[in-house]
Amino acid sequence: MRAPLTLLLLALSVSGWGQVADTLSRADSLKGGVPDVIPDAFQTDAAAFREGKGVAMDTLDIADGRLLLVLKDDHTWYYIKNFKLLEEEDVFRDHWTVKTTDPYRIPLDSLPLHNTILLVDSTSTFVCPNQTKVFSKFGYRHGRRHQGVDLPLKTGKPVVAAFDGRVRVSEYHSGYGNLIVLRHENGLETFYGHLSKRDVEVGDWVRAGDQIGLGGSTGRSTGPHLHFETRYKGFAFDPEWIADYEKGELRSNVFVLRRSYLDASSHYVPQSLDEEEDVYAADEKIVAEEKRIAAEKAAMRYHTVKSGDTLGSIAKRYGKSLSTIQKLNPGVNSNKLRIGQKIRVN
């Protein structure tokens, strides 16, 4: 299996390719016309470069052909992704279904306590799906879970993709109304609900900023707004953890998703260091407990039963009382020891 593209891009950034490219904004990257030097496999992506000036002179395959470096006649360049190859990445294959809003259905404790998620990289950016003050926040509201934020917008106003990604769901849903779900390379999914019109179909690739639909009030909605969700492995977390929707900006390029955020009562806490410390302290307690259990497991010693062994003889051999050995091995019958059986001795 190949390394995920995001990892590879991190490596590129470290090696220096990315450093220059990082300084190019999306606007810069869109200035290149899309010329005939772009191979077919990249053409799905090429629409994004139709406008603007500058001529692409040459291309360079990097990252096993997963990225194409396009060199322009004005001595600038940009990366484009090969979506055809991205389709083969695990993230776009595993739990990929076009219907359900949560295709994962996994227990929360199967997720890591912390997960570092690269939100944008040298080839991608964030575009606020609808820049405005958050009207209704994430969390419990009149006893009901509100899994996203409500961003008011007029019916018919464009809604754009927050990140590059692939359309996993494009359907009418009784609650969400017209719903688009995008899956992104980092495993996050973004949900766009109550649209009056859907402009993309399942399987389409979109770039951040591409129009995916129009604002509306379809489904269970009391007025025109965009219901926007961010999810990881099916679990919604407060979209305000990653971005400031009023400013239209990401809070950071890298996001540490804590398991504790995947709780409906976990709100983004602006500028409150105390709260942040509480979250850290709670996580540290869990980490310490897990470490203690792991250390205890690592320290366990076992005796392998040989012919003639009894629990009493094993206890004697390891300098323990019979009752200690019995407590360490609940359910083990001294009269029925099997040769090769493992008996815990500390």
Ligand SMILES: [Zn+2]
């Ligand atoms: Zn909502």
